[in-house]
Amino acid sequence: MKLSRRTRAIAAVAGAASIAIIAAGCAPSSDSGSDGGQVELTVATFNDFGYTDELLQEYMDANPNVKVVQNVAATSNDARANYFQKLGKKGLADVEAIEVDWLPEVMQYSDLLAPVPADLKDRWLDWKTAAATDADGNLIGYGTDIGPEGVCYRSDLFAAAGLPTDRDEVAKLLDGDWAKYFEVGAQYTAATGSAFFDSAGGTYQGMINQVEAAYEDPDSGDITATTNPEVEDLYNQVLDASATQSAHLGQWSDDWFAGLSNGAFATMLCPGWMLGVISGNAEDVTGWDIANTFPNGGGNWGGSYLTVPANGANVEEAQKLADWLTAPEQQVKAFENAGTFPSQNEALTSDTLLGSTNEYFNNAPVGQILTDRANAITVAPFKGPFYFQVNDAMQQALTRVEDGTQDKKASWDQWVSEVEAIG
Amino acid sequence: MTSTKTAPPSAPSPQQARPDRTERTPRRIAFGHKLSKWDLKLSPYLYISPFFILFAITGLFPIAYTAVISFMDWDLVRNSGTFIGFDQYVYVLTQPKFWIALRNTFSIFLLSSVPQLILAVFIATMLDQNIRAKTFWRMGVLLPYVMAPVAVALIFSNMFGDKYGLINTLLGNIGLPPVMWHSNAFASHIAIATMVNFRWTGYNTLILLAAMQAIPRDYYEAAAIDGANKFRQFTAITLPSLRPTLIFVIITSTIGGLQIFDEPRMYDQFGTGGANSQWLTISLYLYDIGWGQWNFGRAAALAWILFLIILAIGVVNMLVTNRLVRDEGSRDGRSRRDRRAAAIAARTELEHRVGGTVRDDFGSTSTGAATSDTNDKTTEVAR
Numbered sequence: 001m002k003l004s005r006r007t008r009a010i011a012a013v014a015g016a017a018s019i020a021i022i023a024a025g026c027a028p029s030s031d032s033g034s035d036g037g038q039v040e041l042t043v044a045t046f047n048d049f050g051y052t053d054e055l056l057q058e059y060m061d062a063n064p065n066v067k068v069v070q071n072v073a074a075t076s077n078d079a080r081a082n083y084f085q086k087l088g089k090k091g092l093a094d095v096e097a098i099e100v101d102w103l104p105e106v107m108q109y110s111d112l113l114a115p116v117p118a119d120l121k122d123r124w125l126d127w128k129t130a131a132a133t134d135a136d137g138n139l140i141g142y143g144t145d146i147g148p149e150g151v152c153y154r155s156d157l158f159a160a161a162g163l164p165t166d167r168d169e170v171a172k173l174l175d176g177d178w179a180k181y182f183e184v185g186a187q188y189t190a191a192t193g194s195a196f197f198d199s200a201g202g203t204y205q206g207m208i209n210q211v212e213a214a215y216e217d218p219d220s221g222d223i224t225a226t227t228n229p230e231v232e233d234l235y236n237q238v239l240d241a242s243a244t245q246s247a248h249l250g251q252w253s254d255d256w257f258a259g260l261s262n263g264a265f266a267t268m269l270c271p272g273w274m275l276g277v278i279s280g281n282a283e284d285v286t287g288w289d290i291a292n293t294f295p296n297g298g299g300n301w302g303g304s305y306l307t308v309p310a311n312g313a314n315v316e317e318a319q320k321l322a323d324w325l326t327a328p329e330q331q332v333k334a335f336e337n338a339g340t341f342p343s344q345n346e347a348l349t350s351d352t353l354l355g356s357t358n359e360y361f362n363n364a365p366v367g368q369i370l371t372d373r374a375n376a377i378t379v380a381p382f383k384g385p386f387y388f389q390v391n392d393a394m395q396q397a398l399t400r401v402e403d404g405t406q407d408k409k410a411s412w413d414q415w416v417s418e419v420e421a422i423g
Numbered sequence: 424m425t426s427t428k429t430a431p432p433s434a435p436s437p438q439q440a441r442p443d444r445t446e447r448t449p450r451r452i453a454f455g456h457k458l459s460k461w462d463l464k465l466s467p468y469l470y471i472s473p474f475f476i477l478f479a480i481t482g483l484f485p486i487a488y489t490a491v492i493s494f495m496d497w498d499l500v501r502n503s504g505t506f507i508g509f510d511q512y513v514y515v516l517t518q519p520k521f522w523i524a525l526r527n528t529f530s531i532f533l534l535s536s537v538p539q540l541i542l543a544v545f546i547a548t549m550l551d552q553n554i555r556a557k558t559f560w561r562m563g564v565l566l567p568y569v570m571a572p573v574a575v576a577l578i579f580s581n582m583f584g585d586k587y588g589l590i591n592t593l594l595g596n597i598g599l600p601p602v603m604w605h606s607n608a609f610a611s612h613i614a615i616a617t618m619v620n621f622r623w624t625g626y627n628t629l630i631l632l633a634a635m636q637a638i639p640r641d642y643y644e645a646a647a648i649d650g651a652n653k654f655r656q657f658t659a660i661t662l663p664s665l666r667p668t669l670i671f672v673i674i675t676s677t678i679g680g681l682q683i684f685d686e687p688r689m690y691d692q693f694g695t696g697g698a699n700s701q702w703l704t705i706s707l708y709l710y711d712i713g714w715g716q717w718n719f720g721r722a723a724a725l726a727w728i729l730f731l732i733i734l735a736i737g738v739v740n741m742l743v744t745n746r747l748v749r750d751e752g753s754r755d756g757r758s759r760r761d762r763r764a765a766a767i768a769a770r771t772e773l774e775h776r777v778g779g780t781v782r783d784d785f786g787s788t789s790t791g792a793a794t795s796d797t798n799d800k801t802t803e804v805a806r
Contacts, residue, residue, distance in 0.1 A: 081714055084499060084500055084717060085499070087500045088500045088501060088502070089502070105717065108500075109500050109501075112500070249586065250691075250692070251692075252692035252693075253584075253605075253691060253692050254580055254581060254584045254587070254588070254692075255584050255585055255586040255587050255588075258584070258586070258587040259586075259587075262587070264586075389715075389716060392695070395698075396695075396697075396698040396699070397698070399698035400698045400699050403585075403603065403605065403606035403698065404603075404606060405606050405698065405699045405701075406699065414699075421518060
């Protein structure tokens with residue numbers, strides 16, 4: 001006991017010293033906040049949120065006493081590292097963007113963030129707010145975009161396999177559960193001898209995002225992944241299909257990018273932001289199209305929030321800015337700028353959104369399709385602090401089977417032992 | 424030494440001075456005097472202090488801090504933790520992943536360092552010859568080192584793609600089965616070692632080349648007159664003279680090799696060492712625990728384990744180094760006196776056989792091992 005207290009004191013001193021060093025390093029940044037004078041707000045985002053200089057200028061014009069500066073990190077991972085190193089200390093921007101992938105980790109520190117005012121809660125889709133609401137009922141994130149999923153397919157390859165090519169007919173063909181999707185896949189593979197989908201991992205991602213409590217018990221927080229029959233079923237189902245129908249190309253690998261254009265696979269699960277990835281990496285291919293369907297209902301993959309650190313210099317002003325940025329009007333503009341699909345109820349009825357088409361995807365009405373896909377989402381999967389570690393291990397387990405390193409049983413057993421070591 | 428020289432002539436003077444000193448009250452030392460005394464004593468430490476102060480802040484403090492954290496269940500955001508003793512160390516050491524990572528680290532280290540050094544010595548020897556456009560070639564070998572590691576990784580990941588990579592396409596064209604660069608552990612180690620070699624061979628070549636050029640050219644001339652061919656000159660003169668430099672290069676590449684991170688991290692799209700930890704190295708594992716899982720207590724424990732491993736290998740390195748450096752010059756393990764005696768014996772025998780006087784150079788430059796050998800050389804030179 002005595003030892004423990006002493007080390008804690010040492011740790012406190014050490015911690016304080018490190019804070020002092022960090023603080024000293026970041027000292028000359030607080031000339032803002034003087035009463036009645038100019039207030040400078042910083043917004044930290046990553047990738048492309050669609051917040052252009054013109055959009056931010058609109059806010060500054062409406063609020064002459066506020067100056068908004070945006071810092072853009074290259075990747076979500078960079079932003080994540082920065083976020084956790086500074087959260088609760090000094091140095092974070094007044095408004096910080098976070099991604100849904102690491103939202104569960106942020107939720108552990110929800111007390112360090114300023115809650116969203118109660119009157120805004122109805123602005124977003126239910127499941128979007130549910131994921132960012134902590135045990136005390138505080139909503140800590142202003143939803144920006146979401147990733148409702150459809151199915152992208154190669155109409156030229158479908159034609160070669162004797163399958164329908166029109167996107168409405170394809171939607172009808174695929175309508176149903178995952179068994180139906182793999183059934184069509186078996187047809188395609190039998191007809192052409194080539195792969196139907198890109199990888200077991202990518203497909204599993206779509207499946208597991210429809211499970212309400214996949215890996216952890218929402219009440220106790222215990223890891224239940226290894227004993228959850230749903231998880232094992234999905235694991236078996238996707239790997240049984242993958243043996244013949246998968247191109248075995250792990251997502252984001254060089255081979256996968258090559259496969260987007262060389263016809264290695266005919267379909268892929270497609271969140272809205274994936275459209276840009278496909279059209280950007282397979283420019284010469286004319287066959288890609290998107291069908292207004294998703295196996296087993298709707299599914300969401302990805303999306304972001306804005307948060308306001310509670311110890312910032314201008315919390316109130318920052319909240320106002322985050323409120324304005326995530327209002328439906330601004331998010332529709334962001335969608336026009338960067339293709340980030342809005343998460344606000346009202347934005348989903350916007351004419352600009354519903355009327356938007358994508359030339360690359362054979363002029364598909366992507367606005368309407370994705371809106372339908374967003375409305376089809378019914379489940380808000382529970383993701384606790386260990387979700388991504390468990391899911392990461394699962395992705396590796398699927399890859400081990402796909403690349404032939406292990407068989408289905410051995411890989412499952414290894415996953416179980418890895419998950420048991422977590423925590 | 425110095426005292427024996429100075430003592431005798433000035434011996435009486437202290438005794439004369441002594442009564443003087445007892446009468447006089449000790450003179451108060453002026454502050455300026457004190458200052459200059461301090462100046463003399465403290466200045467050297469002051470001059471070197473900036474480095475050590477900086478080191479204490481940026482080096483020593485984090486190391487100690489890491490040690491403290493490694494005994495705790497640490498929460499980075501709240502900056503607090505609970506003391507849990509050696510639990511983190513026990514956890515790390517009982518993880519199969521740790522041992523796989525250790526195996527991978529050593530495997531990649533050996534696959535990169537050994538061929539790299541052999542190649543570097545070879546290239547340096549070639550560059551040491553009398554070739555045209557020396558500067559061009561020398562700059563050429565350094566070019567890969569100047570390239571950004573990420574750019575190197577991009578090029579190589581294109582080459583080592585499993586399905587559509589350059590190498591597997593070439594293999595397919597000549598009818599060979601593809602190599603599974605990302606699922607076979609050994610293949611992945613070779614691929615990563617190739618990237619490391621590409622980057623560091625040129626750098627080591629330049630260091631070795633500099634050392635080679637410091638070897639007196641007389642040795643080679645003498646050896647050539649002795650009739651030693653290029654290869655013999657290389658093994659008998661170049662390699663032994665390179666020993667201290669080689670040791671330096673080996674130690675730096677050991678430290679670098681055990682901390683290898685960039686190349687395995689860039690080897691696939693996730694940077695977590697492969698689905699079955701095929702190319703997970705210790706530092707990659709450390710990064711994943713720290714910045715992937717935010718478990719800094721555990722990461723700190725692993726960091727200390729890595730530190731101890733490097734320290735242990737450093738000690739082994741040092742012991743080997745000490746032996747080699749002490750023995751430097753006596754390749755056959757005989758002392759200088761033995762060798763001189765052998766050389767004299769060889770020369771006298773030679774004089775007997777050839778029937779003339781042999782110049783001193785011959786005896787001392789040849790190792791004096793075999794008289795017939797020396798004899799052949801002499802006749803060769805005579806011809």
